[in-house]
Amino acid sequence: MAIAKTNAVRLLDRLEIPYELRDYEVDPDDLLAESVARKIGLPPEQVFKTLVARGDKQGVCLAVVPADCELDLKALAKATGDKKIDTVPLKEVEPLTGYIRGGVTAMACKKPYPTFLEETAELFDVISVSAGVRGVQVLLAPGDYVRAVGARLAAIAKSRAG
Template sequence: MKTNAARILEQQQVPYELLTYDVDPQDLAAERAADKLGLPYEQVFKTLVVRGDCSGVCFAVIPANARLDLKALAKMSDNKKVETVPLKEVQSLTGYIRGGVTALGSKKPYPVFLDISATQFNSIAVSAGKRGHMLMVSPTTYQITVQGTIGAITHKLC
């Protein structure tokens, strides 16, 4: 089953691969998606919804095994401070539920910030807009498609 995000890539003639995996609604961690897909945590990217004090809502796309560096993202996004959006607001802002958030096809075209670590791979896995669905896509192509900014926005977890 194709998702809206996959359709957007097709409309823009962006090559991608749609991957699926079984979802445990009690464990939506990006690391579980990586495990089920047999991919390294560093190659699977989660999309976080954040809000800056000046610029408003934006997406931070970071590796499964990393933690968002709020100060680095604030600086990159021209904010004094950013914070993650409460889960109860995510669906109304993006149109997506937790575990299926993607910058592709969001309700509004919020700014996207992609962690620089994505550039070490030929392809990365990003959410396809539905739980259990991921898109394998070139990080450069993804960055161009979402009109994202690339930069160092994470702390690596142990």
């Protein structure tokens, strides 16, 4: 079955960035990035989720962190130059990005928000991010992702306390 091209995929085509698409079965009750990682056969530290945050000075930004980690808000605030930053309420995610929960990506977002990628992404030849819809992931080189979205690398993830 051919996977429909999303705006994110069209952006990669325009930039001539090589990628691979992997589709997976979507369970609306389980949109966890760890589940996506399992379904596409990659370790969770190689599958990245995109979170929408808003700082007190710089406004909205995107934080891209591994599936098995949490966003470190203090570290993100330091990276953005904000004193205080927090993730936006779920109801604001789609109006801000044009994407629904489980399908948020920095690629071809409604606006080109500043994007911060957890620096551990550089440890891998390939990382996986949402293609802009639930059920499809894009696999690409971290450097290509950085180029496609103008991301800045920063240590913004922390292990889940558990």
